[in-house]
Amino acid sequence: PDEAPALHVEEIDVTYGRALSALRSVSLTVPHGGVVALLGANGAGKTTLLRAVSGTLRLHRGAVTAGRIRYGGTVLDGRDPVAAVRAGVVQVPEGRRVFAGLTVDENLRTGGLGLSRRAPAQVREARERVLTLFPRLAERHRQAAGLLSGGEQQMLAIGRALMASPRLLLLDEPSLGLAPLMVERIAEVVREINAQGTAVLLVEQNAGMALSLADHAHVLEVGEVRLSGPAAELARTDAVRRLYLGET
Ligand code: ATP
Numbered sequence: 001p002d003e004a005p006a007l008h009v010e011e012i013d014v015t016y017g018r019a020l021s022a023l024r025s026v027s028l029t030v031p032h033g034g035v036v037a038l039l040g041a042n043g044a045g046k047t048t049l050l051r052a053v054s055g056t057l058r059l060h061r062g063a064v065t066a067g068r069i070r071y072g073g074t075v076l077d078g079r080d081p082v083a084a085v086r087a088g089v090v091q092v093p094e095g096r097r098v099f100a101g102l103t104v105d106e107n108l109r110t111g112g113l114g115l116s117r118r119a120p121a122q123v124r125e126a127r128e129r130v131l132t133l134f135p136r137l138a139e140r141h142r143q144a145a146g147l148l149s150g151g152e153q154q155m156l157a158i159g160r161a162l163m164a165s166p167r168l169l170l171l172d173e174p175s176l177g178l179a180p181l182m183v184e185r186i187a188e189v190v191r192e193i194n195a196q197g198t199a200v201l202l203v204e205q206n207a208g209m210a211l212s213l214a215d216h217a218h219v220l221e222v223g224e225v226r227l228s229g230p231a232a233e234l235a236r237t238d239a240v241r242r243l244y245l246g247e248t
Contacts, residue, residue: 007201009028014065026225028049035199036214037216044223046203047172056081071089072087085164086115090162091170096150100144103143104143108156112163126163150182170200171201173203173205175187207240211234219240219244
């Protein structure tokens with residue numbers, strides 16, 4: 001396998017059903033070990049881009065109709081989620097969808113299921129890493145996930161994705177609906193995950209948080225990339241400050 005794989009999204013078009021165009025000629029790169037943020041209003045196509053990369057697009061009746069998505073040596077467009085997970089690419093869906101009736105441990109065990117022949121030692125190691133990263137989950141590992149707070153459920157959703165030991169984590173609005181302290185905690189966790197060598201593609205409406213974490217950022221507007229650049233530079237542009245950082 002490629003030692004330093006990068007994600008390359010090259011001029012992709014995505015449509016839902018027969019006609020609804022969701023992305024047009026979108027390109028971006030996530031370098032090995034990097035953090036890239038994707039900003040944009042509701043409906044801009046951020047989630048769609050993550051789905052295209054993670055192979056979940058088809059579950060939503062969408063398709064990549066032009067362009068190419070590559071991760072290291074693997075072509076990902078038109079593939080399924082198992083192919084993406086095997087290549088090292090895992091998405092944390094929006095809305096912290098955990099299995100409410102299952103315990104924290106059982107939820108974690110559903111992570112990385114696409115990776116068949118993993119040695120039990122590898123699975124144990126992944127679990128240890130997750131529980132070290134999220135001490136709250138360690139304390140509550142036997143509790144039903146539905147009883148966790150919103151922030152804890154978001155952590156569980158991230159933890160479950162980490163069980164597959166991804167090299168690229170796709171995070172869809174991890175801060176959504178969380179109190180400021182919990183948002184800061186999630187930001188710390190993303191930093192920590194990245195420091196351990198996992199690249200992150202972060203979709204956020206919380207532009208302040210995203211730009212503080214990312215090296216590079218892109219702004220999507222109705223299916224097209226409008227602005228791209230180093231995160232620190234984008235944070236200084238008038239359009240981003242007005243529209244996404246709430247400044248006047
Ligand atoms: P949000 O922050 O609201 O999730 P987003 O930037 O992630 O917004 P997408 O969810 O990717 O945007 O949606 C992009 C466009 O595709 C929107 O016009 C949306 O209505 C449409 N869309 C999304 N999912 C589907 C689907 N399963 N079928 C048809 N159209 C869809």
